[in-house]
Amino acid sequence: MKDKKTEISIAVIKRLPKYYRYLGDLLDDKIVRISSNELSEKMNITSSQIRQDLNNFGCFGVQGYGYNVQRLYEEIKKILGLDKAHNVIVVGGGNIGKAIINYQGFRKRGFNFTAVFEKDSDVIGQRINGVEICSIDNLEEFLKNNHVDIVALTVPSKSVYNIYKTVINYDIKGIWNFTQIDLEGTENIKVESVHLTDSLMTLSYKIHEEDILKRYRQ
Amino acid sequence: MKDKKTEISIAVIKRLPKYYRYLGDLLDDKIVRISSNELSEKMNITSSQIRQDLNNFGCFGVQGYGYNVQRLYEEIKKILGLDKAHNVIVVGGGNIGKAIINYQGFRKRGFNFTAVFEKDSDVIGQRINGVEICSIDNLEEFLKNNHVDIVALTVPSKSVYNIYKTVINYDIKGIWNFTQIDLEGTENIKVESVHLTDSLMTLSYKIHEEDILKRYRQ
DNA sequence: TAGATTGTTAATCGATTAACAATC
DNA sequence: TAGATTGTTAATCGATTAACAATC
Numbered sequence: 296m297k298d299k300k301t302e303i304s305i306a307v308i309k310r311l312p313k314y315y316r317y318l319g320d321l322l323d324d325k326i327v328r329i330s331s332n333e334l335s336e337k338m339n340i341t342s343s344q345i346r347q348d349l350n351n352f353g354c355f356g357v358q359g360y361g362y363n364v365q366r367l368y369e370e371i372k373k374i375l376g377l378d379k380a381h382n383v384i385v386v387g388g389g390n391i392g393k394a395i396i397n398y399q400g401f402r403k404r405g406f407n408f409t410a411v412f413e414k415d416s417d418v419i420g421q422r423i424n425g426v427e428i429c430s431i432d433n434l435e436e437f438l439k440n441n442h443v444d445i446v447a448l449t450v451p452s453k454s455v456y457n458i459y460k461t462v463i464n465y466d467i468k469g470i471w472n473f474t475q476i477d478l479e480g481t482e483n484i485k486v487e488s489v490h491l492t493d494s495l496m497t498l499s500y501k502i503h504e505e506d507i508l509k510r511y512r513q
Numbered sequence: 514m515k516d517k518k519t520e521i522s523i524a525v526i527k528r529l530p531k532y533y534r535y536l537g538d539l540l541d542d543k544i545v546r547i548s549s550n551e552l553s554e555k556m557n558i559t560s561s562q563i564r565q566d567l568n569n570f571g572c573f574g575v576q577g578y579g580y581n582v583q584r585l586y587e588e589i590k591k592i593l594g595l596d597k598a599h600n601v602i603v604v605g606g607g608n609i610g611k612a613i614i615n616y617q618g619f620r621k622r623g624f625n626f627t628a629v630f631e632k633d634s635d636v637i638g639q640r641i642n643g644v645e646i647c648s649i650d651n652l653e654e655f656l657k658n659n660h661v662d663i664v665a666l667t668v669p670s671k672s673v674y675n676i677y678k679t680v681i682n683y684d685i686k687g688i689w690n691f692t693q694i695d696l697e698g699t700e701n702i703k704v705e706s707v708h709l710t711d712s713l714m715t716l717s718y719k720i721h722e723e724d725i726l727k728r729y730r731q
Numbered sequence: 732t733a734g735a736t737t738g739t740t741a742a743t744c745g746a747t748t749a750a751c752a753a754t755c
Numbered sequence: 756t757a758g759a760t761t762g763t764t765a766a767t768c769g770a771t772t773a774a775c776a777a778t779c
Binding site: 339353374391393394397445471477496497 | 527529530533570571591592593595597599611612613615616619622624662686687703707708710713714716719720721722726729
């Protein structure tokens with residue numbers, strides 16, 4: 296592999312989980328090897344792009360053979376940091392918060408939910424899928440005393456800024472942002488956002504695209 | 514505006530909801546006009562890109578003045594198809610399904626949830642935020658007898674394909690896909706996916722990126 | 732009118748695809 | 756060895772940015 300100094304582009308990064316998903320399926324089907332061409336057909340990505348993407352990280356294939364599925368799966372797992380465990384807390388105990396706590400797939404991949412913080416005093420002390428519901432008033436104390444990698448933010452817009460300002464003072468690594476507010480990362484804290492409203496609007500655009508372009512362009 | 518034949522790129526489309534969001538905030542703040550330069554600073558998008566994006570659809574600005582916020586907001590609303598109401602059904606009554614049904618923001622923008630379909634017979638007949646929980650066995654009958662624009666899919670992977678094959682036989686316009694399976698649209702049915710697992714993996718990558726690149730590139 | 736800012740063309744940058752020598 | 760397929764360079768394509776004439 297040649298020496299590469301450039302950053303990996305976000306387009307490549309966004310494809311990595313998709314590779315991981317498809318390779319996992321191939322493993323389940325007991326497929327031992329796969330060529331970039333075969334994978335290309337399954338994933339609707341050109342074989343050229345697959346080879347380019349992978350070669351950002353290393354030479355995982357063998358000429359004349361292709362890629363060993365198990366090997367490639369393990370490599371991408373490492374690239375995604377999924378060989379490490381992550382402690383996650385959820386701030387906001389609404390349905391989205393509950394959904395991510397209840398979904399077993401995240402735990403299976405090493406994301407451990409250690410607490411959920413809520414304003415509503417009625418439910419404090421109860422548990423969601425074994426995870427204790429704590430008062431939002433105890434958030435800072437918790438961050439002081441516990442190792443937290445990721446804060447999943449599922450609170451209403453008006454609460455976002457205060458919580459954001461609080462959590463970035465602690466040694467967390469990432470914010471998984473489900474709010475409507477665009478949050479900036481810091482030197483040490485990365486942000487990944489899930490904008491559900493934007494996604495639904497994008498679907499609405501796609502549905503009406505033909506009509507809209509007709510109207511605006513005659 | 515010149516005559517443009519080309520399709521709008523997905524990169525532009527994905528920015529439209531963001532424009533809509535920021536313009537809504539400006540409206541709330543009673544801002545009457547804004548230049549592409551001012552908007553650029555707020556949104557972290559170059560003014561050039563803002564002007565290019567908007568001019569895909571029309572000439573909404575005025576030289577020497579900028580853009581009227583209300584006007585631009587209304588135009589983007591129309592471009593996104595948000596001047597129309599949409600009937601949405603949810604297939605899968607787990608926490609994600611509940612979350613999107615309970616979120617009032619979608620209703621406010623004209624997305625009306627008309628039914629939710631569930632396998633679990635215990636809860637059938639009950640209501641989530643006023644929306645009746647129906648048996649998945651009645652899904653086809655419902656599609657036959659009711660106008661449905663969007664199907665939100667929040668079922669486990671193993672159920673996806675059957676439901677997909679069923680719903681695409683009816684006159685629906687879009688699928689909002691929360692499952693782990695990549696679904697293809699058809700001539701008349703658009704697909705927009707929210708891959709939560711992919712998103713969390715992307716965050717994990719970002720968190721560990723520096724170490725990973727060090728390891729793989731020495 | 733002078734100043735400001737758009738709409739739009741041209742230049743640049745980056746990402747994707749094609750091609751093929753290297754090599755298993 | 757011959758065939759297959761990678762890794763990697765070069766070509767192409769598309770998206771972003773810069774620049775500026777048009778015009779309010």
